[in-house]
Amino acid sequence: MYLSATTATTAQSIASAFWxxxxxxxxxxxxxLDATLSGSPIYTTSFAGYGAAISFTRSSTQYVYITPKVLPFNSRSFTIEAWIYPVSLSSSNDYGIFGQCQATSSNLCLYFIARNNKLLCGFYNNDIQGGTIITMSTWHHVACIYDLTTMTQQVWxxxxxxxxxxxxxxxxxxxNTAIGATFQLGSASTFNGYIDNVRFEARAKNSTEILNDATLHxxxxxxxxxxxxxxxxxxxATAYGSLSTTTGRVNQALQFSSGPYISYSYTPFYFLGISGSSFTIALWAKPTGSYAQQTILLVEQPSGWCVHYLVMTSTGHLVANCWIGSNIATNGPIISLNTWTHIAYTYSTTNGIRLYINGNLNSTTGSFTFSGSGVPMRFVLGGDSGRTVCSPAYGGVFTGALDEFYLYRRELTAAQVLALANP
Structure with missing residues (x-):
């Protein structure tokens, strides 16, 4: 199906769009710019744990098309981003993510696809293919960028x-502007799997923006x-109990006392359940009162897998924990009372846990592969919601202030941690 010039109007200027x-x-x-369903695709759980993603079955030729306006891509810079969860892609087929095709002629058919299990972005006889094989049955952030100033085509x-x-x-x-299908072969080359949070920007995003979009969770x-x-x-996030606002390390912070904590009614962090998946946790902490066993951050699968990732001992020492079938930890320093301390916990299979204090590497476990639950996770910030028995079997209510919390699905470098510690 092609949209004709008489049934669709090309918008002259659209700064951004989001499905x-x-x-x-x-x-x-x-x-x-609302999309119309073709082939009756259904909805499934979003990569973010709330809301939904759209599920396409290739054998049913399912996709969505945008009408009545046509997004303007001609002779300009643009960025297309999406989250995809591919299922059983064959190397012999094209699988459409996003496309717009006026004609199957040079520079008249835009397609962002998976071909030979790699990303490809092209304008017909004018393509760039990625070099990385896409892993099946996991979420990926993908982007196709064209920069008119540098005349550069990119896939991320x-x-x-x-x-x-x-x-x-x-x-x-x-x-024909479509999500979940492209038309470079004449008929629809549809996707097989899930697509979520599709974004269009009428400019070429830079590398820092794409990295944050992909990994700042x-x-x-x-x-x-x-x-x-x-x-x-x-x-x-959701507050469980009453939290108050206090002077922060940067602007304002949250004060924790008498047992309130922050968490979720759902499990938004799929990557924290994948064994060996890299991540970084960073925040400012200012414990008050007196030293006690208290949890800064617990990672949990409700009624299941749970570890006190950042916990303080009764003597005020900070400990960073993870799981390999048993607890694995690296011990940090005593965290001063009534003083802001920047804490960063990075993890990769190569480096294991690296614990940074005020931007400086303090301790490390060395290399290991953590054993994930295999399902999406959530965290509890500022306490353990009563799950003190979770590994390493101590923790409890946090008393003090927390500020500037970041969770990345990548291991930050030492320089990137240092930048967070010096706002």
Whole structure:
């Protein structure tokens, strides 16, 4: 199916567009860009744990198409981003993620696809393919970027540049604009799996922006007592008990006393359940009162797997824990009372846990592969919600203030940790 010039109107200027697929195909920023379902795709759990993603079955030729307006891609810079969860892709087929095709002629058909199990972004006879095999049955952040100023075409996988080359601009003025399908072969090349949070920007995003979009999972500034996610994914937290606002290390912070904590009614962190998956936790902490066994951060699967990732002993020592079938830990220093301390816990299979204090590497476990639960996780911040028995079998209510919480799905470098510790 192609949209004709008489049935679709190309918008002259659209700064950005966003399809969240939270149980509908509405576009959230503009009028005239809502998507229509073709082939009856269904909805499934989002990568973020709340809302939904859209599920496409290739054998049923399922996709969505955008009407009545056509997004303007011609002779300009743009960025297309999405989260994808591919299922059983064959090397003999193209699997469409996003596309717009006026005609199957040079620079008149835009397609962002998986081909030979690698990403490919092209304008027809003007393509760039990534070099990394896409892992099946896991979530990936993907991006296709064209920069008109540098005349560069790029594909990005999980925040890393996967392919780049010099390319002339896309020239199509109208055509079948679709998510979950492309039309470079004439008929629909549809996706097989889930797609979520599709974004369009009428500019070429830079490498820092793409890396953050792909790997900054949540960021809470806590300014004004807010638990709104200031990162790209909108994963807002919930207070259990009464929290108050206090002077922070940066602007304002949250004060914890008498047992309140922050958590979620769902499990938004799929990567914390995947064995060996890299991550970074960073925050400012200011314990008050007196030293006691207390939990800064617990990671848990409700009624199951749980570890006090950051916990203080009765003498005030900070301990960073993880799990390999038994507890594994690295011991940190005594955390001063009534003083802001920046804490960063990074993990990768190569380096294990690295515990940074005020931007400096303090201790490490060395290499290991942590044993995940195999299901999405959540965390408890500022306590352990009564699950003190979780590994290493001590912890409890945190008393003090917390500020500037970050969770990344990558291991930050020492320089990146140092930057967070020096806002």
């Amino acid at each position: 969240s697929f939270d149980s509908n195909a509405l576009e959230l920023y503009n009028s005239g 996988l999980d925040g890393s540049l996967d392919g780049s080359h010099s390319a002339s601009a896309y020239n199509g003025l109208w055509g 949540v960021y809470y500034s806590f300014d004004g007592g807010s638990l709104t996610d200031n990162g790209p994914n909108g994963i807002n």
